[in-house]
Amino acid sequence: MKQKLRMIPAIDLMDGKCVRLVQGKKDTRIVYSDDPTAMARSFEESGAERLHIVDLDGAFEGSPKNLGIIESIRKTTGMIIEVGGGIRSEDTIRAYLEMGINHVILGTRAIQEPDWLAEQIRKWRNGLIIGLDAKDGMLASQGWTVTEKVSAADFALELETMGVSSVIYTDVSRDGMLTGPNLAALSTLANTVRMNVIASGGIHTIEDVRNIRNLRISNVTGIITGKALYEKTLDLKEAIALLKAKF
Numbered sequence: 001m002k003q004k005l006r007m008i009p010a011i012d013l014m015d016g017k018c019v020r021l022v023q024g025k026k027d028t029r030i031v032y033s034d035d036p037t038a039m040a041r042s043f044e045e046s047g048a049e050r051l052h053i054v055d056l057d058g059a060f061e062g063s064p065k066n067l068g069i070i071e072s073i074r075k076t077t078g079m080i081i082e083v084g085g086g087i088r089s090e091d092t093i094r095a096y097l098e099m100g101i102n103h104v105i106l107g108t109r110a111i112q113e114p115d116w117l118a119e120q121i122r123k124w125r126n127g128l129i130i131g132l133d134a135k136d137g138m139l140a141s142q143g144w145t146v147t148e149k150v151s152a153a154d155f156a157l158e159l160e161t162m163g164v165s166s167v168i169y170t171d172v173s174r175d176g177m178l179t180g181p182n183l184a185a186l187s188t189l190a191n192t193v194r195m196n197v198i199a200s201g202g203i204h205t206i207e208d209v210r211n212i213r214n215l216r217i218s219n220v221t222g223i224i225t226g227k228a229l230y231e232k233t234l235d236l237k238e239a240i241a242l243l244k245a246k247f
Contacts, residue, residue: 005213007239008198009043010052010226011036011073013066013085019056020227024133024172026060032230040073043229046236050080052168052200052224058086059107067095074100084131084168093120097127105168107131111139111155114162121163129198130159133170137185140172152185153192160193167193168224170200180208183215190217198222209239216247 012019018033033039040051053073057065063086064070070083083096084105096104103126110117110130120128133140134152156167169189171182181202190197196219199212203225212223223243228234 005220005243006050006222007048007209007236007243008050008052008082008222008224009048009229009236010054010200010224011039011043012054012056012226013069014056016066016069020230021056036069037072037076040077040079043236044077044079047240048079048236050082050222051077052226053081053083053085054105055083055085059084060086062086062088062108064092064095067099070096070101071099082129082168084129090120090123093124093128097124103127103129103166105129105131107133111150114158118162125163126165128164129166129168130164131168131170132156132189133172134185135172153189156189156193156195160195164195166196166198166221168198168200168222170224171202173201180204181212183211186212186220187215187217190215190220194219196221198224200224203228204233206234206238206242209234209242213243 013036014029017031018036018039019029019031022028053070055064055066074081080102082103082105083101087104087106088109093104106128132152135147137151138147139150139152139155140147171185179202181199186199199220209223229236
């Protein structure tokens with residue numbers, strides 16, 4: 001059965017606030033809300049079925065820092081929730097899944113320690129999503145501060161053979177820039193693998209959503225956007241309606 005393409009609003013947490021960064025840089029922080037839980041509820045009221053949360057403090061410091069807020073969002077919404085940011089231990093994975101988080105996003109340690117990743121895949125399987133953040137086609141880790149020596153496409157193939165079912169692909173050069181997604185890079189990655197690919201980075205307007213939809217790549221199953229919603233260059237209800245409409 002073909003997966004449907006979902007619009008996935010994003011909440012990035014820093015110091016308990018809903019923020020956005022430009023290209024993952026700490027000093028570019030813009031605060032959009034002091035109440036992330038209310039923001040999550042507003043996304044759900046607009047029709048969102050899935051929510052993307054990143055603990056930015058966790059990503060920079062290597063362990064979760066906003067667990068209380070994430071738990072509040074889980075308890076007060078019915079959306080599918082995926083969480084990333086500083087998830088580098090099995091205990092953290094377990095804590096999130098036991099909290100009721102649907103998917104845990106792994107990045108840095110998954111990239112750097114394949115044996116550890118293989119063990120987590122065996123234990124948690126579909127509860128895991130791997131974040132593939134790329135700079136010039138190469139993987140980026142540790143809050144996008146380190147560029148690895150492997151390409152996103154090659155690593156995606158390795159992940160697929162290990163049993164990973166979903167990845168989030170973010171073009172770091174586009175993230176928070178509102179310059180439009182890197183359609184060529186997205187297409188290359190999605191056509192290299194069969195697993196689900198969730199697109200992230202650069203979404204600005206309804207045309208960007210339409211352009212991803214019009215790729216008609218069946219394993220591209222989600223579009224994450226944050227800043228475009230906060231800056232009101234994209235209307236969430238309109239984007240959801242577009243993705244639900246027939247070609």
